[in-house]
Amino acid sequence: MSEHVVRRPALSPSRASDFKQCPLLYRFRAVDRLPEKPTRAQVRGTVVHSVLEQLFALPADQRVPSTAQDLLHPSWSRLLAERAELAELFSGEQDPEFGRWLEDAQKMLTGYFGLEDPRRLEPEACELLVEAELPSGVLLRGYIDRLDVAPTGEIRVVDYKTGAAPREIGEAKAMFQMKFYALVLWRLRGVVPRQLRLMYLADRQNLAYAPDEAELRRFERTLEAIWAAILRAGRTGDFRPNPSRLCDWCDHKALCPEFGGTPPPYPGWPEPDPGVETALDRSD
Ligand code: SF4
Numbered sequence: 001m002s003e004h005v006v007r008r009p010a011l012s013p014s015r016a017s018d019f020k021q022c023p024l025l026y027r028f029r030a031v032d033r034l035p036e037k038p039t040r041a042q043v044r045g046t047v048v049h050s051v052l053e054q055l056f057a058l059p060a061d062q063r064v065p066s067t068a069q070d071l072l073h074p075s076w077s078r079l080l081a082e083r084a085e086l087a088e089l090f091s092g093e094q095d096p097e098f099g100r101w102l103e104d105a106q107k108m109l110t111g112y113f114g115l116e117d118p119r120r121l122e123p124e125a126c127e128l129l130v131e132a133e134l135p136s137g138v139l140l141r142g143y144i145d146r147l148d149v150a151p152t153g154e155i156r157v158v159d160y161k162t163g164a165a166p167r168e169i170g171e172a173k174a175m176f177q178m179k180f181y182a183l184v185l186w187r188l189r190g191v192v193p194r195q196l197r198l199m200y201l202a203d204r205q206n207l208a209y210a211p212d213e214a215e216l217r218r219f220e221r222t223l224e225a226i227w228a229a230i231l232r233a234g235r236t237g238d239f240r241p242n243p244s245r246l247c248d249w250c251d252h253k254a255l256c257p258e259f260g261g262t263p264p265p266y267p268g269w270p271e272p273d274p275g276v277e278t279a280l281d282r283s284d
Helices: 013-021 024-031 040-057 065-082 084-089 098-115 167-189 211-237 247-250
Strands: 125-133 139-149 155-161 195-200 205-209
Touching: 013 024, 013 167, 040 065, 040 084, 040 098, 040 125, 040 139, 040 155, 065 084, 065 098, 125 155, 125 167, 125 211, 139 167, 155 167, 167 195, 167 205, 167 211
Parallel strands: 155 195
Antiparallel strands: 125 139, 139 155, 195 205
């Protein structure tokens, strides 16, 4: 018997960041749900994340660089089998661009092993879906790349950054995402994570941050304000464009009034889940 689960609208870190950046971008993505063309960098990130997840599913002594490199091509093939449109990214596996793309992914995995030795770790979970309801009723939902829990109960949230951009560019967004997870975990488990760790695989750099309870309370109010603004805009359909240099990466310029376009008619607030986040969202 199949079970149809209707999920309540929730806020995810990607969609909250979209709304902060540009309410119209949020609308295009979360309400209109317009398709976007995945970039090579996004797909590379998804594949590298998948390899690291598979690596931690293996016995500790097998988590060595050669195993990770061996998982790379099969992970790409699997993703391609699930999403045939990704074949358009290259003209085939003989395409020199594909070779360079694969090499960059290999370098990221090498970068990962330069940052830590996975044989010495036993994460509680990888690619963990977490969901928590704030006392105000706002539902938060997101995926955590990796959760490490020490025998003492201390929690570390780990996020792999696989984007090509230098870490300074996306750092504020990454911190927002990490505080989001910290808040969800605090609300779920009653423990403030001891450390939020961003691992920049291309740069081979770690960025660690220790949140505190007062900060998470303030962040909770920020998210509540964002959600209230989303709901207000959702009721009226008034999602304003907010142009910035990030427009250069927006797939929807042709529909944006700031660039002479016209958005499609407002379809109304979506049900059941405008907070949904895809693997590609999480690949930066
Ligand atoms: S082009 Fe810029 S202003 Fe327009 S929707 Fe995209 S991000 Fe917003």
